[in-house]
Amino acid sequence: MPSYTVLEWKALPHGDGEGCIPAQLASRLVSQAKASPFSGRGSSGVLEDRRNELRARGVVGVLAAQDCSLEILPKIDVGMTEGSTQEKGEIRKRLVHMLAVARDLKIETGRITELDWQRETLLEILIRIFCEKLTEAVRRGMPRRYISQEDDLPALRGTLDVARQFTCHAANPGRLACRFDELSEDIALNRIMKAAVAHLSRMSRNTANQQRLRELAFVYADIMKIPASALKWGEVLIDRTNRAWQDLFGMAQLFLRNRYQRTNSGAGQGTALLFEMNALFEEYVGRLVTRALAGTEFRVTRQSGRKYCLTSLDDGREVFQTIPDILIWRAGQVAHVIDTKWKRISARIDDRKQDVSQSDVYQMMAYAHLYKAPRLTLLYPHHEGLGDKEGVQAQFLITDLETVLETASVDVAEGKDLVTRLRNTILPAITKEHSVLQ
Known part of the structure; x- marks a missing residue:
């Protein structure tokens, strides 16, 4: 089955040559995307079917239709030749890292x-990551719980139902x-794992992954099969007895019910695993800011x-x-408002307005009036066009207010020590009226 890869906001031309997609396959993918x-939803749609090309939009992930699949990757500057296999591999690493941070998962790669x-x-x-983690977990033993049972027996067991x-x-x-x-393995957590295995078995096209999933399906053969829509997520309690399953539970949610990702399938004709980059970037940055300000007088919501x-x-x-x-609080007052935007802005040398949306500025002015914060930031992903350094790119004083509105960037391509970098470079500049981070 042919597989294609494209970066968000880039296009695949129609055709039969290398780097092209046949028009009939493009049509199938568009039909699958329309089911998402x-x-x-305007600019946040999945695919745009143009006359001679198929263009990705602001959603990333994988679409699989009959006889073909399409991978959409985010546009992250990783310092490699655009379109190369090395660049795509590095972008996948960064995207997996963002998902792990956003979902608070420990994903070993x-x-x-x-x-x-x-x-x-x-x-x-x-x-593959899910299968390997789940295989290791079931080798240590599946979680079990005592389940209340009723039965008619020849000898008394438990108590008599008078x-x-x-x-x-x-x-x-x-x-x-x-x-x-009775101590049983047929509990909500194991039913969720079984549903995830079954779901991924329908999605995977990789021979090794299919083999891993078949082996796991055999392990869960005695667990009741429950449709994904009927799974009882609220019955799962992660405590000290099953702490090792916390990341697997989170990954199952990632596949089956994540709030900024959707999966769907229809009549076996197609599947999708999609992530809206605006929401993912927001969650990613929010968790990083929370970690960076931990232990200070600031509180993050x-x-x-x-x-x-x-x-x-x-x-x-x-x-x-x-x-x-993101709101950063100090002594019960909003000290700073951050709004994340998965967009590319220009350097000030190229455009004094930095290609910042006017509606985004109006939004921040409303925040300035309502939350009385002395500083507001529009935070964007960093890219090479902004220079070598992430952080504050430009500062403005809101007219008739003693409020600073600034644009800033964070380099998601460089994942090393990101929390430390936020703490030592970006956040001190953002909240520099307060010296606790200096």
Whole structure:
């Protein structure tokens, strides 16, 4: 089955040559993309079917249609030749890292070679990581819990259900209505693992992954099969007895129910594993900022605030609620507002406005009025066009207010010591009225 890879906001021309996609296969992928919840949402859609090319938009991941698949990777400057297999491999590494941070997962990638990163798609790499972690976990033993059971037995086990005994077995004293607890592996966590294995078996096209999944399916053969839509996620309790399964539980959610990712399949004709980069970048940065400010007098909240812009004169109802991405608090007051944007801005030498959206500026001005923060930041991914250094790119004073609005960037291509870099370079500049980070 042919597989294609394209960077977000780039295009694959129609055709039969190298770097092209046949028009009929492009049409199948577009049909699959239209089934995604991200379809039809303006610039955040999945694919744009143009006359002579197929163009990716602001969603990344993998689409698989009948007889073909398409991998969409984010545009991250990793310092390699654009379009090369080395660049694609490095971008996959960075994307997996972002997913791990955003979902608070410990994902070990040491067994994956450079050749694997370059050769396998994002989907197959994630499936391999999941399979290897799950195989190691089940070798140590599947989690079990005591489950309440009721049964009619010839000898007493547990306690006697008096009411049922004298209504159902009054004429047959040889059977006893028993209630007892039995240690069982058929619990919600194992049912979720089985559902994830079954789901990934339908998605994987890699021979080695398919073999791993078949072996895992055999291990879970005695666990009840539950449709993904009927899984009881709320019944899973991660505690000291099953702490080793926390990351696997998180990965199962990543595949089956993540809030910024959607999977779907229809009649066996296609599947999708898609991530909206705006939401992923927001979650990624939010967790990094939280870690960077841990142990200081600052407190971080994400997707909070929720103040309204307007109040109706007719009935007093509030409308147009605001939900800033990140609020940094100090002594009960908002010290700083950060809004993340997965967009490319220009250097000031090229454009004084840096190609910042006017609607984003209006949004930040509303935050300045409602939250009274002295500093606000629009935070973007860093790229080579901004120079060598990440951090604050430009600062502006909001007219008639003593409030600074700045643009800043974070280099997601360089994952090493990212929390330390935030703590030592970006956040001190962002919150420099307060000296606790100096």
